[in-house]
Amino acid sequence: xxxxxxxxxxxxxxxxxxxxxxxxxxxxxxxxxxxxxxxxxxxxxxxxxxxxxxxxxxxxxxxxxxxxxxxxxxxxxxxxxxxxxxxxxxxxxxxxxxxxxxxxxxxxxxxxxxxxxxxxxxxxxxxxxxxxxxxxxxxxxxxxxxxxxxxxxxxxxxxxxxxxxxxxxxxxxxxxxxxxxxxxxxxxxxxxxxxxxxxxxxxxxxxxxxxxxxxxxxxxxxxxxxxxxxxxxxxxxxxxxxxxxxxxxxxxxxxxxxxxxxxxxxxxxxxxxxxxxxxxxxxxxxx
Amino acid sequence: xxxxxxxxxxxxxxxxxxxxxxxxxxxxxxxxxxxxxxxxxxxxxxxxxxxxxxxxxxxxxxxxxxxxxxxxxxxxxxxxxxxxxxxxxxxxxxxxxxxxxxxxxxxxxxxxxxxxxxxxxxxxxxxxxxxxxxxxxxxxxxxxxxxxxxxxxxxxxxxxxxxxxxxxxxxxxxxxxxxxxxxxxxxxxxxxxxxxxxxxxxxxxxxxxxxxxxxxxxxxxxxxxxxxxxxxxxxxxxxxxxxxxxxxxxxxxxxxxxxxxxxxxxxxxxxxxxxxxxxxxxxxxxxxxxxxxxxxxxxxxxxxxxxxxxxxxxxxxxxxxxxxxxxxxxxxxxxxxxxxxxxxxxxxxxxxxxxxxxxxxxxxxxxxxxxxxxxxxxxxxxxxxxxxxxxxxxxxxxxxxxxxxxxxxxxxxxxxxxxxxxxxxxxxxxxxxxxxxxxxxxxxxxxxxxxxxxxxxxxxxxxxxxxxxxxxxxxxxxxxxxxxxxxxxxxxxxxxxxxxxxxxxxxxxxxxxxxxxxxxxxxxxxxxxxxxxxxxxxxxxxxxxxxxxxxxxxxxxxxxxxxxxxxxxxxxxxxxxxxxxxxxxxxxx
Ligand SMILES: Nc1ncnc2c1ncn2[C@@H]1O[C@H](COP(=O)(O)OP(=O)(O)OP(=O)(O)O)[C@@H](O)[C@H]1O
Ligand SMILES: [Mg+2]
Numbered sequence: 001x002x003x004x005x006x007x008x009x010x011x012x013x014x015x016x017x018x019x020x021x022x023x024x025x026x027x028x029x030x031x032x033x034x035x036x037x038x039x040x041x042x043x044x045x046x047x048x049x050x051x052x053x054x055x056x057x058x059x060x061x062x063x064x065x066x067x068x069x070x071x072x073x074x075x076x077x078x079x080x081x082x083x084x085x086x087x088x089x090x091x092x093x094x095x096x097x098x099x100x101x102x103x104x105x106x107x108x109x110x111x112x113x114x115x116x117x118x119x120x121x122x123x124x125x126x127x128x129x130x131x132x133x134x135x136x137x138x139x140x141x142x143x144x145x146x147x148x149x150x151x152x153x154x155x156x157x158x159x160x161x162x163x164x165x166x167x168x169x170x171x172x173x174x175x176x177x178x179x180x181x182x183x184x185x186x187x188x189x190x191x192x193x194x195x196x197x198x199x200x201x202x203x204x205x206x207x208x209x210x211x212x213x214x215x216x217x218x219x220x221x222x223x224x225x226x227x228x229x230x231x232x233x234x235x236x237x238x239x240x241x242x243x244x245x246x247x248x249x250x251x252x253x254x255x256x257x258x259x260x261x262x263x264x265x266x267x268x269x270x271x272x273x274x275x276x277x278x279x280x281x282x283x284x285x286x287x
Numbered sequence: 288x289x290x291x292x293x294x295x296x297x298x299x300x301x302x303x304x305x306x307x308x309x310x311x312x313x314x315x316x317x318x319x320x321x322x323x324x325x326x327x328x329x330x331x332x333x334x335x336x337x338x339x340x341x342x343x344x345x346x347x348x349x350x351x352x353x354x355x356x357x358x359x360x361x362x363x364x365x366x367x368x369x370x371x372x373x374x375x376x377x378x379x380x381x382x383x384x385x386x387x388x389x390x391x392x393x394x395x396x397x398x399x400x401x402x403x404x405x406x407x408x409x410x411x412x413x414x415x416x417x418x419x420x421x422x423x424x425x426x427x428x429x430x431x432x433x434x435x436x437x438x439x440x441x442x443x444x445x446x447x448x449x450x451x452x453x454x455x456x457x458x459x460x461x462x463x464x465x466x467x468x469x470x471x472x473x474x475x476x477x478x479x480x481x482x483x484x485x486x487x488x489x490x491x492x493x494x495x496x497x498x499x500x501x502x503x504x505x506x507x508x509x510x511x512x513x514x515x516x517x518x519x520x521x522x523x524x525x526x527x528x529x530x531x532x533x534x535x536x537x538x539x540x541x542x543x544x545x546x547x548x549x550x551x552x553x554x555x556x557x558x559x560x561x562x563x564x565x566x567x568x569x570x571x572x573x574x575x576x577x578x579x580x581x582x583x584x585x586x587x588x589x590x591x592x593x594x595x596x597x598x599x600x601x602x603x604x605x606x607x608x609x610x611x612x613x614x615x616x617x618x619x620x621x622x623x624x625x626x627x628x629x630x631x632x633x634x635x636x637x638x639x640x641x642x643x644x645x646x647x648x649x650x651x652x653x654x655x656x657x658x659x660x661x662x663x664x665x666x667x668x669x670x671x672x673x674x675x676x677x678x679x680x681x682x683x684x685x686x687x688x689x690x691x692x693x694x695x696x697x698x699x700x701x702x703x704x705x706x707x708x709x710x711x712x713x714x715x716x717x718x719x720x721x722x723x724x725x726x727x728x729x730x731x732x733x734x735x736x737x738x739x740x741x742x743x744x745x746x747x748x749x750x751x752x753x754x755x756x757x758x759x760x761x762x763x764x765x766x767x768x769x770x771x772x773x774x775x776x777x778x779x780x781x782x783x784x785x786x787x788x789x790x791x792x793x794x795x796x797x798x799x800x801x802x803x804x805x806x807x808x809x810x811x812x813x814x815x816x817x818x819x820x821x822x823x824x825x826x827x828x829x830x831x832x833x834x835x836x837x838x839x840x841x842x843x844x845x846x847x848x849x850x851x852x853x854x855x856x857x858x859x860x861x862x863x864x865x866x867x868x869x870x871x872x873x874x875x876x
Contacts, residue, residue, distance in 0.1 A: 058733060083735035095730035097723050107716075108723045112735030114716055118744055121715030122708055132715070175735055 008035040009071075011179050011210050012087070017056050017066035019049070019234075026052040028234040029066070034179060039201060039211045041225035043218070043245075045255055049234040050214045051092055054181055058082050058089050071178065084112040088177035090168040092184045092214070098157035102148055102167055105156050106139035109174025142170045146200065162193040169200065173209075180204060182213040186220055194220055222246060230254065294431035296438060297422060304426035308378055309357040311419025315350030315385050318416045319343040321409025324396050329405075330483040333396070336409070342392040345489045346413060349385035352497055353420045356381050356504075369504065372449045375427045376503035379442045382420035384496025388489045389417035395485050449505040452512070460513045461520055467510060468524040476535050478809065479544055487813035522706075529699045539680075539689030543763075544812060546691050549698040550760045551779050552804035553705050555788040556797070557752030562786065563794035564713055565745035566725025567624070568632040570774065571639020573782040575750040577772035578615045579608035579757025581646060584664040584767045585657075591664050593657050601670050605758045612754025613747050615642075620746035624739055627728065639774055639782055647769040663768030670697070670762055677762070694763045701759060705752050706797055712748065713795075721745050722795075777821050779808050787829060793839030802840060 012034040019027040026049040034040050044050050055061040057068050062077040069075060070085045088109075097105050114135055120128040143149040146166045151159065156167060165185060172180055185201070186194045194217060201211055201224055215221045221228060222242040229239040232254040238245055245251055295304065323333040323343065331341015339347050356377045359366040370377055393414050397403045429441040455463070474494060481487040501507050514521045529549075533542050558572045586607055588598030599607060623634040650660025658664065669678025669690070677693040688696075712718050720741045723731040732738050761767050770776075775783040784807050792803025811821045832839075 060729065060733065079729075079732040080735045080737045083733060089733055091730065091733075095727050095733075097726035097730065099726055100719070100722055104719055104722075108719050108731070108736070109734050111716065111720055116716045118712060118715075118717050118748065121717055122711050124711060128715070135716075171734065 008037060010034065011036050011071055012057070012212070013069045014053075014057060015067050015069075017053065017063045017068065019052050019056050019061055020064045026234050027056060027063070027231075030231070030234075030236050032229065032236065034210050034212050036178075036210055037205065037208065038226045039205050039213070039224050041221035041228040041242075042212060042214045042231060043216070043221055043228060044231035044237075048231045050231050051183055052234075053231065054089065054183055054214065057181065058087060080112070083175050083177075086176070086178040087181065088172035088175045088179075089181035090165070090172050090183055090185065092187065094161075094164050094168055096156040096164055096168055096171070098155070100156060101153050102143065102156055102159070103136070103139055103152040105167055105171050106142055106174045107135055109171035110135045110139060112175050139174060142173055145173075145203070146170045162189050165189065165197070166200070169204075173204065177209060179210045179212065182211065182215075184214050184216065186215065186217050198224055292431050293428040295426045295428045296442070297426040299423075299426035301428065304423045305357070305361065307423025307426065308382060308420045309354065309361065309423075311382070311416060311421075311423055312350050312353030312357050312385070314416035314419060315353060315389065315413070316347055318389075318409060318413035319347035319350060321412055322407045323392070323410035323413060324400065324405050325407055326400065326405070329396050329400060330485060333392075333410075334407075341486055342388065342395075342489045345486075345493045346385065346389045346392065346417065349381065349388050349493050349497075350417070352381040352500070353378070353385050356500065357420070369506070371452065371509060372446050372503065372505035374444070374446055374503065375424065375429065376443050376445065377500040378420070378427065379424040380496050380500035380503060382424040384493055384500070386417045386421045387492045387496065389413050391489055391492060392485070443499075443503060445503040445505065449508065452509050455513070457517075460517055463510070463513055464517055464521055464524055468521075468528050472528040472531060472535075475805070476532060479541050479548075480536070481813060484814050484816055487809070526699070526703055529702075530696065533688055533692035533695050534683075534686045536692065537687075539691045542689060542691035542695050544808070546695040546698050546763055547779075548805045548808045549695065549702050550756050550763070551785075551788065551808050552801040553698070553702045553756040554753045554780060555785050555792070555800035555804045556702075556705050556709055557749045557756070558785050559789050559794065559796075559800045560709060560712065560721075560752070561745055561749040562789055563796070563800075564718060564725065565721040565742055567742060567746065568628070568635070568786075569746070569749070570632050570636035570782050570786065571619075571642070572635070572749070572753065572785055573772050573774075573780055574639040574642035575612045575616060575753035576757040576760065576780060577642055577646065577767075577769075578612045578750075579754030580761040580767045581658060581664070581757075582608040582611040582754070583758035583761040584667050587667055587762070589664050589667045591659060591666055593659075598668075601672070601758075601762075605755055608758035608761075609751040609755040612757070613751040615754075616747045616750025617743065620743045620750075624742045624746060636774060636782075639772075643769050643772045646772075658769070661769060663766055665766035667761055667765055667767070670694075691763070694759065698756075698759055698763075701755060702801075705755070708748070708752065709797060717741060717744065775822070777819065778811050779804070787825065791829065791832060791839055793841035793843060795843045796839075796841045799839050799841040 010033045012032070014030060014032040017027055017030045017032070018025065028049075030053060032053075042050050042053070052061065056063040056066075056077075059075065059077040059079040059082040067074050068077075070082075070087055073085070075082050075085055075087075097108060100108070114131055116128050116131050120131075140149060140152070143152060146169060148159075148163060148167060148170065151163070156164065159167060165188075169180075169182070169185065182201070186197050189197065198220060201213070205211055213221070213224070222245075225242060227240065228242055228245045230237045230245060230248075230251050237254060238248045238251055240248075297304075299307070319339040320337055320343075322336045325334060327334055331343070333340050333343055355366065356369060359369040360375070360378055393406065393410055396405055396410065425442065427442075429438070431438060431441075478487065478490050478494070481490055498507075532545055536542050536545075554572070554576050557575075558569065561567050561569050561572065583604045585592045585594055586597045586599045587601075587604050589595065619635070619638045623631055623638070626634060645654070646658040647661055648654040649657040650662070652660070669676055671677065675681070677697065678690050680687055680689045681693070682688070713721075720731065720736045723734065723736060724738055724741060728738055771778075771780060773781050775781055779785070779788075785804075788803035788807050789800045790803070791799075791806065792801065793799025807825070810825075811817065814821065814824075817824055
């Protein structure tokens with residue numbers, strides 16, 4: 001597939017990633033690269049395997065085959081080590097720490113960038129106080145960045161939906177990632193909020209953080225992304241600039257269904273490029 | 288919002304209803320001075336006219352509460368602060384409390400002495416007097432709906448929008464905390480010192496309804512706000528009150544209860560790290576107390592110890608006990624903490640029992656000769672600090688401080704240490720990662736938290752603290768035997784009681800498990816008549832509590848934060864996860 005041949009270095013390289021659940025192959029031999037400073041979109045019909053692919057990248061699933069490397073080193077499939085290496089993520093179904101305050105949520109995100117253990121917490125030396133203060137300042141900066149500084153002491157679960165999504169992004173950013181994975185960041189948002197999120201993603205990129213995002217809102221993805229990849233039935237179907245992907249009829253077919261060759265028997269053995277019948281929904285609002 | 292009419296459950300004019308509460312309250316006070324029965328066979332001697340005895344004191348206090356709240360509701364100047372919420376619930380609850388304790392007494396007299404004939408006229412007066420405020424309170428108007436349940440609920444509801452208090456001067460705030468501490472100490476001391484079960488039941492009735500009334504009146508909220516401003520002062524006051532307790536006691540027996548409550552509470556606080564903060568359900572926790580106790584028993588110079596020659600000083604024995612528990616905790620935790628939820632609970636339950644059965648068998652016959660099996664290790668010598676023998680009574684400033692009081696004071700220090708460890712650990716990077724794990728383990732690991740590692744730290748820390756408490760408990764009880772370290776029993780400590788203390792008191796708080804431990808220790812101690820039914824009673828009590836107040840007696844600050852700190856209506860953001868993603872106001876300052 002055509003990628004932008006620039007001198008940019010890849011931050012994320014997935015090689016031949018396959019994920020099987022028993023007989024179901026949710027992700028099939030996907031090769032994927034994200035370069036520094038890029039915003040990459042990942043689209044595909046419901047159940048295409050996008051979230052599963054994210055989980056493979058972040059170590060929540062151990063891929064059946066294949067490797068994921070970050071800045072040239074292969075990542076172990078352990079979520080906390082992946083985050084430590086520099087990949088942070090949000091979840092499709094918001095997974096905030098509901099009974100912690102907004103500030104505490106972000107502070108938890110700082111876990112990998114701080115190292116005060118139990119002893120320093122118990123002894124409360126000057127180092128501990130300095131580190132806590134620095135962490136809090138950094139967290140407040142992030143809350144200002146997403147515009148939630150006034151709600152620092154509210155419980156996360158009492159935030160409105162859109163703000164919860166934003167807070168999840170702030171929490172992910174707190175780990176100072178080089179790559180941010182966003183799983184449907186605008187799901188359930190109204191148009192104004194979606195536009196605000198668009199600006200937020202650009203602002204994140206301007207901080208030098210590469211962004212990989214899953215999204216069903218096509219306008220949002222094509223506006224934002226330098227590059228878009230399409231996943232259908234676990235396989236990467238097309239990858240390219242927004243224009244290229246939007247114009248590709250296989251993509252349209254994958255979303256809308258093939259009008260004429262809708263023979264289910266043939267679909268079983270269809271070739272890679274052939275669009276599959278059965279995925280009928282055009283927009284998913286998974287929550 | 289639907290339009291609700293306000294109507295009273297009992298149809299009376301408002302003026303009459305209010306008057307009834309006030310007059311009833313005063314009459315209740317007066318009736319406490321009458322003779323309720325003719326014989327002093329009923330404990331507490333309720334036969335003297337002109338001077339209240341035993342349970343009559345409780346009726347008197349409850350009557351005073353009713354009267355004071357009734358006066359406040361009348362708008363008597365200077366008493367307005369008593370009901371910041373401006374509601375009727377405090378009246379209703381104090382009235383029920385007074386009614387409850389009086390009628391409980393009357394019925395106990397009739398039941399124990401065999402018939403209503405044993406009541407003097409004073410008893411009848413008290414019964415009627417205490418009924419009046421209840422009638423009056425339920426004749427006060429409240430929002431009326433179709434459902435009877437909601438109508439009843441309205442009478443004991445705490446309104447949401449309690450007007451914000453005028454700020455107090457720092458001095459006044461500290462004075463309030465001091466007075467509250469003194470009242471708290473007095474109430475607690477009274478409860479421990481109750482000499483017979485009836486008095487303790489009456490005490491519980493009055494305290495429960497009084498505290499409930501203060502809560503619905505909005506006074507508890509105000510008090511916790513004041514406490515939030517003066518955290519360290521409150522801690523210092525609490526510590527001072529704990530130290531003061533043995534000086535209020537003339538009988539070392541009550542100091543014994545005190546020290547046992549402290550041991551039990553300390554262990555519950557340790558368990559609170561594991562259960563309340565990290566969310567790990569540990570059903571075998573009492574084993575760590577056992578490990579500490581056995582370790583201390585083995586190295587403290589008991590002649591029946593396998594290592595009878597060894598006599599560590601206390602600090603070394605305490606460290607050894609804590610360390611042994613810690614190692615035991617890591618050994619158990621390392622393989623089991625990879626499990627989640629129910630599986631962890633089952634495995635810890637198993638390990639807890641393994642400990643007890645193992646020490647039961649290490650008697651040289653069915654196992655290595657280490658613990659003397661079921662006989663345990665007796666004759667553990669008393670501690671001696673620089674010539675101050677904790678086993679003997681000492682005179683301090685005119686007060687006689689007995690053996691148990693000595694250990695009580697030692698235990699206060701240890702509990703202070705554990706409270707410090709708990710609060711410091713909870714409010715730190717590691718504490719936040721525990722809570723994060725409890726809230727959502729997957730999200731927590733995705734935030735870079737090594738779940739296994741931080742869970743193991745919580746488990747080991749909890750174990751070490753329990754072990755530390757165990758080293759003192761070995762000295763207090765002279766001997767250690769395997770039987771107390773079981774999963775469930777009718778007396779504390781056992782794992783089920785420990786867990787119940789944490790859940791009942793309030794998970795994730797400091798005061799909660801201590802209060803829960805005090806309650807769970809005192810109930811079987813005082814209510815001897817429950818005996819073998821005490822477990823059943825606790826089961827029922829726990830079910831009721833989980834139904835009506837699942838967060839425990841003392842709610843976590845986090846749960847209180849569900850309502851705005853400021854109590855102001857800046858954004859109507861009651862929309863939560865389940866709510867519709869409505870149009871959202873930006874959080875501009
Ligand atoms: N843990 C699992 N065990 C078994 N099957 C799974 C598991 N996780 C995902 N799957 C399956 O893998 C397929 C891909 O699911 P995935 O959630 O990755 O889709 P998606 O592209 O994110 O869809 P959506 O747009 O609806 O979020 C689905 O068929 C799903 O049922
Ligand atoms: Mg998905």
